[in-house]
Amino acid sequence: MFGQKKGESVALAASAADAQARFDELVDLLVAAGYHRARISSLAPFDKIVGGMAWCMTATSVDVDVEFLENATIGQKIKIGENIERTLKFMKCRIPLQAHQIQGLDYAAIFPVVQWLVKQAYAFREEIADATRRLSANQFDRNYVLPADAELATRRAAARPTGQRLCTCYAPVRRFRPKSHGGASVAALHARRVLMEFGTQVSALAAAEVAAAESAENSKDKAKGSAEEEPVDAEAAAKLEEALTDMAETSQDAEQGVSQNRIGKLVQMGASDIQQAALEFAKKSEALLSSGEMAAAHRLRAEREATERQLEHERRQLQQVADRAAAVAASLAAGEALKAQVHKQMGTIAAERAELAREMAELEAQAASAPPEELAKLQELVFLCERMSQQKSEFKKQCARQMEEMNSELASLEQDQAKSADDDETANLVEIERLHAAEDGKASQMRRLVGQKGREISALHRQVDDIPSSAELMQYERRFRELNQQVASKLEETRKFYSLFNTLEEKKGYLSKEVSLLNSIHENYTKAAAGNKDRIVESVEGLLKSVQQNLQKVEQRLKDAVSARDATQQRYDKLVEKQRKYFQLVKEYQAECQRNEMLSS
Incomplete structure (x- = not known):
């Protein structure tokens, strides 16, 4: 038995230590989040934890109002826990937490919820910080400019006319224009012609590729065993010369034809380049040009x-x-x-x-x-069977006709019966409507009676409700006692204030008298200082006698007050003794009543 009690005490101590550790972790978490009231040692654990949860809820982005009261009663704590539970559901918290766990400070269940609330508070704080930072930067950029930005803007403004002038001067200008506007058979050749129209020099390799592409396009329909083609450089040069021949130089004033000398000069300038590019192209495509x-x-x-x-x-x-x-x-x-x-x-x-x-x-x-007689008999039987079959079919037809006649008669009878039934049904309907009207009137009268009885019952219920029950009377009595106690305490407090006021008033009067007395002594002393000393002594003695008389009066009043207090205390003691005897007699009377009930039963 002692071992079991010892094990239970050890388990309780371990659980208490675990709860204290969780409580310390919760306090540290709330303090780190910014709820510094958790450091106050005089606050209760419930106020620290639940107050921190309410603070975290109000610090998030969700618009919630959590009512929190410090030093709350049990009922108020339960109400606060229910409000927090509803608020967590509104915030879409997936961690379950109930009101009794909050009221009972179940730290194991509260800790993950507090962690989640702290994360939400941190996230909202970061959002507010980012929004404030962006707003500050926007306001700064709107009203102020950095020196580096101002210098850069100035440099850009100064360089913009120069850039525009350069773009205008070095804009692409069309120098050549093809004489014939027919589409090129090869896309690459068309692209090179467009570049050459605006003065772009075409490299030898590009010219070789154009020549190869066009030669391949033209040789698709030729036989396989055709003669060898001309060298690539000569063909590229020919293509370039043909392209330049097909173009005309364009100026700003008018379009003029290009002279043959200029075309020859262009071809002569690019011949060496074309030869070199052709050799490189031949080396790179050796596998295809074997x-x-x-x-x-x-x-x-x-x-x-x-x-x-x-x-x-x-x-x-x-x-x-x-x-x-x-x-x-x-x-x-x-x-x-x-x-x-x-x-x-x-x-x-x-x-x-x-x-x-x-x-x-x-x-x-x-x-x-077979014999003839039997054969004749068999034939008669066959004829008879045929005749019976014919009669059977006629009988079926006759039955069908009789069936139709009977159906028609039955239909006519049903019609007659329906007519008579309609008349009977009309009479029945009239009788039923009359009975229904009579029963409806009776039902209306019964409804009126029921409504009247209901109103009477409601009035009786109200009368019964006006009479308080024993529980209500006890509640009223308890409330009246509380009100009496409050009134008595308020009256006692008021009396204390009155007595304090009277005492201070009397003290003030005595002090004012003392001041006036000292002032009179000072005035008389200054007047009598120039005269005889006997007059000063006589005046001081008169003042002393008056002070002694006032002191005797005050002491007499004090004695009267003490005697009145003693008399009042004696009366109070007598009343307390009488009350004690009364309670003792009531207790004895109750005991005797219980004894009488036991004996009578």
Whole structure:
């Protein structure tokens, strides 16, 4: 037993230490978040924790109002916990926390909620800081300018006219224009011509590429075994000369043709470059130019692509043919199955026909071998059967006609009965309406009576409610006692204030008398100082006698007050003794009443 109690005490001590540690962590977390009231040692743990939670809720971005009271009662604590629980649900907190856990300070359940609230407060604080920082920067930029920015703006303003003038001077100007506006067969050649129109020099490599592209375009339709083409540099030069020949120089005043000398000069200036670029281009594309036929490589590539497209087309056609063959094979198999089924049915029909022919032959043989009398009798029976069948069909027709006649008669009878039933139903409806009106009147009268009785019952209920019950009387009595105590305490406080006021008033009077007495002594002394000393002594003695008389009067009043207090205390003691005896007698009376009830029962 002692070991069990010791184990329970150790567990309680461990839980208390754990709770204290969690409480310290919560206080540190709230202080770090900015709630410094948690450092006040005189506050209760409930006020620290719940006050910190309320502060965190008001410090977030959610518009909530949490009412918090310090030194609250049990009911107020429960109400505060319920308000916090509703507020957490409104803030969409996913951590469950209930009001009794808050009121009971369940630190294990409160700690994650406080962590979440502190995170929300930090996030809102960061948002407010960022917004304030942006607003400050915006206001500063609107009203002030940094020296570096002002200098940069000045430099930009000073450099802007120069930049505009340079852009105007060095703007691209069209120097050449093609004579014929027909579209180029090669896109690369068209691009180079456009660049040459605005004075851009085309490199030799680019000219070689243009020449190669156009030669490949022109050699697609030629045979494979054609003669060798001209060198790349000569062809590029020819293309460049042809492009420049097709263009005309353009000036601001008028368009004039380009002379043949200038075109030759341009071609002569780019010949060496074209030769060098052609050699480099030949080295880079050695694999394709091993036979010296660039067009053949392009042609082979085009033929391979065409062959692949043709092969893909043939493959698709083959797949379509295979699909159609599969569909035909499936339909052929279905036709074979249908043909086998038809053959089987034909065999069955042939077997049935053979069986019928055999039976007919047997019947004819029996009829030939049978006596004539039996045959005649059999024929009569057959005729009789046919006649009975005919009579049966006629009887069915006659039954059908009689059935139709009976149905028509039944319909007419139903109509007559419906008419008579309508008349009866009308009379019944009139009677029912009369009874309904009578019952409705009775129901209305009963409703009026019920309403009247309900009003009477409500009046009686109000009268009964006006009479207080025993619990209400006890509550009223308790409230009246509290009010009496409050009134008594207020009266006692007022009396103390009155007595204090009277005492201070008397003290003030005595002090004023003392001051006036000292003033009179001073005045008389100054007047009598010039005369005889006996007069001073006589005046002082008179003052002393008057003071002694006042002192005797005050002491007499003090004695009267003390005697009155003693008499009042004696009366109070007598009343207290009488009250004690009264309570003792009441207790004895209650005991005797209980004893009497026990004896009588």
